[in-house]
Amino acid sequence: MSNKKETWTGTLWKALVEADTDPMNSFCSYIQEELCSRYMETHRYYHYVDHIENMLVEILETYSLTLENKIAAILAIAFHDAIYDPTRTDNEERSADLFSKHFPNHPQRKRIHDLILSTKLFSSVPKGIEKDELFKLIRYLDTKALARCDYEKIIKSDKLIEKEYQCYPWVEYRDGRLDFINKLRELKDFNYVPACDFMEKNIKCRVPNIGVYAGSFDPFHIGHLDILYQAEEIFDKVIILVCCNPEKPDSVNSLNDRYKKVNKLLKFHQVDMLEPSAYVTDYIFNPNNLLTKKTLIRGLRTDTDFKREEVQLRIMQDLYCELQTVFLLCDKSKEHISSSMIRLMGNLGDGKDNERYLRTTQQIYNLHEGD
Numbered sequence: 195m196s197n198k199k200e201t202w203t204g205t206l207w208k209a210l211v212e213a214d215t216d217p218m219n220s221f222c223s224y225i226q227e228e229l230c231s232r233y234m235e236t237h238r239y240y241h242y243v244d245h246i247e248n249m250l251v252e253i254l255e256t257y258s259l260t261l262e263n264k265i266a267a268i269l270a271i272a273f274h275d276a277i278y279d280p281t282r283t284d285n286e287e288r289s290a291d292l293f294s295k296h297f298p299n300h301p302q303r304k305r306i307h308d309l310i311l312s313t314k315l316f317s318s319v320p321k322g323i324e325k326d327e328l329f330k331l332i333r334y335l336d337t338k339a340l341a342r343c344d345y346e347k348i349i350k351s352d353k354l355i356e357k358e359y360q361c362y363p364w365v366e367y368r369d370g371r372l373d374f375i376n377k378l379r380e381l382k383d384f385n386y387v388p389a390c391d392f393m394e395k396n397i398k399c400r401v402p403n404i405g406v407y408a409g410s411f412d413p414f415h416i417g418h419l420d421i422l423y424q425a426e427e428i429f430d431k432v433i434i435l436v437c438c439n440p441e442k443p444d445s446v447n448s449l450n451d452r453y454k455k456v457n458k459l460l461k462f463h464q465v466d467m468l469e470p471s472a473y474v475t476d477y478i479f480n481p482n483n484l485l486t487k488k489t490l491i492r493g494l495r496t497d498t499d500f501k502r503e504e505v506q507l508r509i510m511q512d513l514y515c516e517l518q519t520v521f522l523l524c525d526k527s528k529e530h531i532s533s534s535m536i537r538l539m540g541n542l543g544d545g546k547d548n549e550r551y552l553r554t555t556q557q558i559y560n561l562h563e564g565d
Contacts, residue, residue, distance in 0.1 A: 201247065206230075209250045209268045228296075228562075232276050237462035237559045240354035241275045249335045257331070266302050267328050269293065270309035274336070280358045280462065286314040316377050333383055341384040348389055352396065353430075360431040361462050364402055364486050371397055405429035405520065407491040408474045410439045410533070412448065414456050415551045417524050417531040419558065421493035422463075424522045432491065434460060435477060437468040446470045459555055475514045489518045495529040 206226055233243040249271045253259070259267060277288040290310035294303055308320035312329055313336050323329050339347035359367045372394065379390045405425045411418060411434070425432045436453040438445040453467040468477055478488045490510075492503050503521065511517050531551050539548035555561065 201243075205247045205250050206272065209254060209272075229272055229276055231560075232278075232562045235278075235560050235562060237280070237358065237561075238278060239357040240351055241278045241358065242354075246271060246275065249332075252335055252338075262302070263328055266306050266309065267332065269300075269302075269306050270313075270328070270332055271335070273306070274310045274313045274332070281361065286311055315381060330383065337384070337386075340378070340386050340389040343388040343392065345392060348392060349396070352393060356402070357431065358462075361464050363464060364404070364431075365482075368397055368400075368485075402430040402486050404486045404488050405432040405491045406435050406474070406478055406488050407432050407493070408435040408437050408468070408477075409493070410442060410445060410452065411436055411456050412442070412445075412452050412533045413536060413552060414459055415531055415533060415536055416553060417495065417528040417551075418493065419553060420524045420528050421491070421522050425491050425520070428520065429489070432463065433488075434463055434465045435468055435474065436465065437474065438470045459553075460558065461555055462559060473510070473513065475510050475517060478517065479514055489520055492519060492521050494521055494523050495532070 206229070229246075230243070233241075233246060250268065253264070253267050253271065257267075273289055273293040274286065275289060276292050278285050282288075290307045293310060294307050297303060300306065305323075305326065308323040309326065309328055309332055312319045312323050313333060315333075315337075319329075334341055338344075339351055356367065356371075359370075362370070375390045375394050375397075378386045405428065407418075407422060407425055409418065414434075422432060422434070434456060436449065436456050438449050449467065449470060453465065457465040466477070468474060474490060477483075478490060492507075494500050494503065500521065507517075507519055510519075536548045536551050539545075556563070
């Protein structure tokens with residue numbers, strides 16, 4: 195992570211030096227710190243520092259621009275994905291407003307603001323911006339792999355974008371992506387048709403490998419988070435399934451409340467709730483889920499956990515012999531942490547000692563403060 199930050203800030207600094215002019219000096223510190231923290235949020239996979247860095251390098255090494263155009267291009271590129279939330283549709287507007295908010299007196303404020311807005315492909319662009327010589331260049335750099343039909347980069351980008359939208363069920367994401375592809379075909383900026391044909395074929399054939407991390411999560415703590423991170427290294431996406439545990443008191447009554455808390459906490463992941471009367475296998479082998487391959491994930495702290503889980507697994511395999519299960523050991527530094535211990539600590543002292551084992555949404559996704 196630190197190497198990536200150094201590379202990103204180095205590229206951005208070089209871009210600022212290339213655009214050396216007095217009005218730029220006041221931006222240097224802000225751009226390096228503020229934008230770096232934004233582009234390194236961990237729910238980003240495609241709209242990450244790499245994408246911005248590649249666009250900046252292209253501007254610096256491939257195109258010969260006037261100083262005025264270079265300044266505008268660098269700032270428009272640097273800010274155009276500054277705010278990114280895959281659950282919202284106004285990211286470009288918010289990113290443009292962020293630039294204008296912090297730099298209201300920049301001599302090219304309106305132009306840069308409008309260039310940022312113009313990166314939103316399927317909406318009307320600000321009046322007159324289409325005549326700007328940077329309009330088409332920035333849109334091209336933003337969609338270069340598609341415009342050039344670079345198959346290798348398209349495959350890589352599609353996987354990264356899929357992860358950014360992992361909070362949506364697969365079928366919902368697939369249908370939304372197909373709608374995006376159909377709209378892209380109609381754009382006249384560049385010939386996107388070959389890339390669209392390729393993407394459409396790929397997504398229609400795709401069967402993602404999905405892990406289902408089931409548990410009561412009462413509450414969801416750093417031990418659970420450790421298992422989730424491990425699982426994400428194995429599967430295309432991980433669904434967190436909030437369940438009841440008949441052995442735990444009030445598990446049924448608290449189910450809806452626990453689901454809401456985990457869903458709010460893990461806002462960029464898909465969080466589902468299992469009905470109290472259902473087996474986990476009912477969820478995994480639901481006929482509506484046949485377009486994906488699902489594997490049950492179980493987290494283990496000790497060998498005692500494994501013995502208990504082994505019995506439960508045998509029973510589930512009696513019900514569904516096709517069931518695939520992956521057992522993951524939590525990090526040794528977290529094996530002493532349990533939800534029951536955390537609940538107990540919440541009732542002792544000032545009730546805050548257990549917070550060391552919990553994380554906020556902002557901490558989990560490294561979200562920029564203030565958004």
